[in-house]
Amino acid sequence: MIQFSRQERDAMSDALKAYFSEELDRELGQFEAEFLLDFVSRELGAYFYNRGLYDAQSLLSGRIDELGDAILALEQTPGSN
Incomplete structure (x- = not known):
C-alpha cells in the first residue's frame, strides 16, 4: 500500500469530505474519510499507480x-566534412 504523509492524508481526507458534502449531501467525519481513503487506496490505488x-x-x-x-x-x- 502506498504511504502518504500526514499532510497528504489530511488533504485527501478533506477532499473526500468536501465531495461527500457537496455532491452527495452527506457529512463525513475525519475517521470515516480516512477509512474510505484507506479502502480506495487498498482496492483501487494499484489501478491509478499502474496508469501513472x-x-x-x-x-x-x-x-x-x-x-x-x-x-x-x-x-x-x-568524406563530406
Whole structure:
C-alpha cells in the first residue's frame, strides 16, 4: 500500500469530505474519510499507480525516439566534412 504523509492524508481526507458534502449531501467525519481513503487506496490505488507508470513509460519512450532522431540528424556521411 502506498504511504502518504500526514499532510497528504489530511488533504485527501478533506477532499473526500468536501465531495461527500457537496455532491452527495452527506457529512463525513475525519475517521470515516480516512477509512474510505484507506479502502480506495487498498482496492483501487494499484489501478491509478499502474496508469501513472504506463503514462510515464509512454512519455519516456517518445522522448527516447526524439533523441534517436536527433542523433540520426547529426550523422555525417563519410568524406563530406
